[in-house]
Amino acid sequence: xxxxxxxxxxxxxxxxxxxxxxxxxxxxxxxxxxxxxxxxxxxxxxxxxxxxxxxxxxxxxxxxxxxxxxxxxxxxxxxxxxxxxxxxxxxxxxxxxxxxxxxxxxxxxxxxxxxxxxxxxxxxxxxxxxxxxxxxxxxxxxxxxxxxxxxxxxxxxxxxxxxxxxxxxxxxxxxxxxxxxxxxxxxxxxxxxxxxxxxxxxxxxxxxxxxxxxxxxx
Amino acid sequence: xxxxxxxxxxxxxxxxxxxxxxxxxxxxxxxxxxxxxxxxxxxxxxxxxxxxxxxxxxxxxxxxxxxxxxxxxxxxxxxxxxxxxxxxxxxxxxxxxxxxxxxxxxxxxxxxxxxxxxxxxxxxxxxxxxxxxxxxxxxxxxxxxxxxxxxxxxxxxxxxxxxxxxxxxxxxxxxxxxxxxxxxxxxxxxxxxxxxxxxxxxxxxxxxxxxxxxxxxx
DNA sequence: CAAGTGTACTTGTTAGACAATATTCGAGTT
DNA sequence: AACTCGAATATTGTCTAACAAGTACACTTG
Numbered sequence: 138x139x140x141x142x143x144x145x146x147x148x149x150x151x152x153x154x155x156x157x158x159x160x161x162x163x164x165x166x167x168x169x170x171x172x173x174x175x176x177x178x179x180x181x182x183x184x185x186x187x188x189x190x191x192x193x194x195x196x197x198x199x200x201x202x203x204x205x206x207x208x209x210x211x212x213x214x215x216x217x218x219x220x221x222x223x224x225x226x227x228x229x230x231x232x233x234x235x236x237x238x239x240x241x242x243x244x245x246x247x248x249x250x251x252x253x254x255x256x257x258x259x260x261x262x263x264x265x266x267x268x269x270x271x272x273x274x275x276x277x278x279x280x281x282x283x284x285x286x287x288x289x290x291x292x293x294x295x296x297x298x299x300x301x302x303x304x305x306x307x308x309x310x311x312x313x314x315x316x317x318x319x320x321x322x323x324x325x326x327x328x329x330x331x332x333x334x335x336x337x338x339x340x341x342x343x344x345x346x347x348x349x350x351x352x353x354x355x
Numbered sequence: 356x357x358x359x360x361x362x363x364x365x366x367x368x369x370x371x372x373x374x375x376x377x378x379x380x381x382x383x384x385x386x387x388x389x390x391x392x393x394x395x396x397x398x399x400x401x402x403x404x405x406x407x408x409x410x411x412x413x414x415x416x417x418x419x420x421x422x423x424x425x426x427x428x429x430x431x432x433x434x435x436x437x438x439x440x441x442x443x444x445x446x447x448x449x450x451x452x453x454x455x456x457x458x459x460x461x462x463x464x465x466x467x468x469x470x471x472x473x474x475x476x477x478x479x480x481x482x483x484x485x486x487x488x489x490x491x492x493x494x495x496x497x498x499x500x501x502x503x504x505x506x507x508x509x510x511x512x513x514x515x516x517x518x519x520x521x522x523x524x525x526x527x528x529x530x531x532x533x534x535x536x537x538x539x540x541x542x543x544x545x546x547x548x549x550x551x552x553x554x555x556x557x558x559x560x561x562x563x564x565x566x567x568x569x570x571x572x573x
Numbered sequence: 574c575a576a577g578t579g580t581a582c583t584t585g586t587t588a589g590a591c592a593a594t595a596t597t598c599g600a601g602t603t
Numbered sequence: 604a605a606c607t608c609g610a611a612t613a614t615t616g617t618c619t620a621a622c623a624a625g626t627a628c629a630c631t632t633g
Contacts, residue, residue, distance in 0.1 A: 146421065147586075171614065182587045184402060187615085188409075195413055203364065204594045204615050223500040230448035282441040286504045293500075365617075389583065400618045405584085422584050422625045 151179050151189040159198055159209055162299045168209045170199065196292055212297050214347040220293050221343035224271075227287055228339065229332040231275050232319060236328040241320055244273035249316040252309060263309050264298050270316055301349045315341075369397050369407040377416055377427055380517045386427045388417065414510055430515050432565040438511050439561035442489075445505055446557065447550040449493050450537060454546040459538055462491035467534040470527060481527050482516050488534055519567045533559075 155175070158164045175186035190207045193199040201207035212220075235242070251266035268291055275287045315338040322331035373393070376382045393404035408425045411417040419425035430438075453460070469484035486509055493505045533556040540549035 173614075183615095184588095185586065188406075191406075201615095206595090206614070219499050222496075222498050223504070226448045226452070226496070226498070226501055227444065230444045230451075233448075234444070278440075278444070280440050280444070281437050282508065283444055286441070286507070289504070290500060391583075401584095403617065419584095424583065424626095 147181060148185055148188050148192070151175070151181065151186070152192050154179075155189060155193055156196075156198060159193075160295055160299055164209050166209050166211045166296075166300055170207045170209070172207075196289065198292060198296060210293075210296060212293065212300060212350065214351040216293075217297055217347045217350055218343060220290060220297070221339055221346070224287075224290055224294070225336055225339045225343075227283070227290070228271065228274060229335050231278055231283075232323060232331040232335050233328040235274065235277060236323040236326055236331040239324060239326045240277065241324050242273045242277035245270050245277070245316075245320060248273055249313055249320070252313045252316065255309065261298075263307070263312070264295070267312060268295070274319075297346055297350075300353075301346060307345075312338075365399060365403055366406045366410065369393070369399065369404070370410050372397075373407060373411060374414075374416060377411075378513055378517055382427050384427050384429045384514075384518055388425045388427070390425075414507065416510060416514060428511075428514060430511065430518060430568065432569040434511075435515055435564045435568055436561060438508060438515070439557055439564070442505075442508055442512070443554055443557045443561075445501070445508070446489065446492060447553050449496055449501075450541060450549040450553050451546040453492065453495060454541040454544055454549040457542060457544045458495065459542050460491045460495035463488050463495070463534075463538060466491055467531055467538070470531045470534065473527065481525070481530070482513070485530060486513070492537075515564055515568075518571075519564060525563075530556075 155164070155170075164170070170190060172183050172186045172190060175190060176183045179186070190199060190201075194201060194207060198210060199207045200210045248266050248270040252263050252270070255262050255266070272284075272287065272291065276284050278284075315334065318334045319331055319338065322334055373382070373388075382388070388408060390401050390404045390408060393408060394401045397404070408417060408419075412419060412425060416428055417425045418428045466484050466488040470481050470488070473480050473484070490502075490505070490509065494502050496502075533552065536552045537549055537556065540552055
């Protein structure tokens with residue numbers, strides 16, 4: 138018995154653990170995950186492993202074609218652009234509407250404070266609070282489906298992050314400053330300005346990541 | 356043997372047929388779908404039926420809790436509002452960006468022409484072209500993930516539509532006119548105007564549907 | 574008539590098996 | 604020696620059968 142997971146639903150537990158291993162880079166991009174392998178690893182039957190794999194495929198953390206072995210999704214520069222444009226479409230509308238009501242989400246403020254507090258720590262430490270900042274913005278709309286859609290995107294974002302080893306190029310101070318600028322425009326009741334700042338913020342991250350991946354593949 | 360489905364993946368075929376039956380109102384809101392029942396209906400094993408049901412749950416056309424029978428999703432007025440607000444967030448940003456580039460999607464134009472051509476037909480006939488119009492707008496962004504997110508919303512929209520029997524209250528001429536106004540604002544390169552017209556269009560539909568559902572439940 | 578209990582139904586998970594398809598490796602040919 | 608074709612192997616898709624566990628409903632009992 139390699140790893141025993143105990144929870145309400147066995148499949149849920151396996152999904153959670155596989156997700157963790159993918160996020161932590163233990164399972165790198167392109168790694169094969171056969172059903173039998175997963176079943177043996179977690180000491181469950183193959184149908185159970187199959188269900189877990191299918192769930193992760195629907196989360197688009199894994200990919201597989203018919204009759205083919207599932208693999209950890211490989212994200213190219215084009216995929217990153219697709220993801221970040223989708224983020225931009227969603228988030229810019231969100232901040233626009235938040236600015237229209239001048240509602241600054243408290244959770245976003247505290248998440249950004251967390252980032253400024255960690256400027257000297259390892260760069261990977263700011264991934265969590267950075268995502269929390271953006272999630273807080275979207276969640277402030279109090280729209281279940283929008284939040285769900287955004288979370289599905291963030292799963293893939295996280296995948297890019299682990300793929301890009303040298304995250305040192307992230308200037309945490311600058312990120313925090315851009316976040317602050319977004320909140321400031323919202324507080325000022327400036328929808329167009331808030332959307333513009335956010336667009337720039339995401340465009341910056343997007344091209345940074347895309348350039349990294351293009352360099353890695355070529 | 357009741358119904359034989361023949362396709363590449365058996366599960367896909369069952370999912371497609373169940374989806375069709377839900378959309379066509381054959382399976383009404385709240386209808387129970389046990390695994391054994393589905394398995395017998397399509398002459399497949401229970402695990403196969405189970406997988407099909409789980410796929411529809413992840414599409415949120417069905418809902419079920421642990422150890423409980425799956426049921427066709429019941430949409431209340433609050434859910435409809437959630438769905439339509441999510442649509443509004445996505446689509447208004449889409450038309451804003453389309454207007455910024457003055458790109459009028461040809462597919463949207465022809466879809467709206469289809470609506471005007473059917474003003475005297477039964478109201479249910481305009482559901483399809485109406486959805487095609489909105490889908491065309493989103494697809495014009497050429498962003499795979501945005502399109503996917505939008506399609507997941509449309510599944511639930513379609514569910515509302517079948518739920519609301521008396522669709523006669525839909526004024527097809529007005530719908531077509533509002534669509535035309537959106538396209539006109541895009542062609543005029545007026546992002547703010549396009550977004551406003553679209554917001555109004557969706558708000559109109561939203562409150563119409565919500566009022567219907569509130570009346571039906573109360 | 575109300576409350577607790579028990580039974581039937583349904584789902585969660587497992588085991589084992591077979592068919593169909595992918596992949597890989599080897600043999601034969603050019 | 605390189606390439607192509609074919610066979611062996613691995614992997615997935617699906618099935619049958621079964622048991623455990625949890626829910627819901629009816630039935631008994633107070």
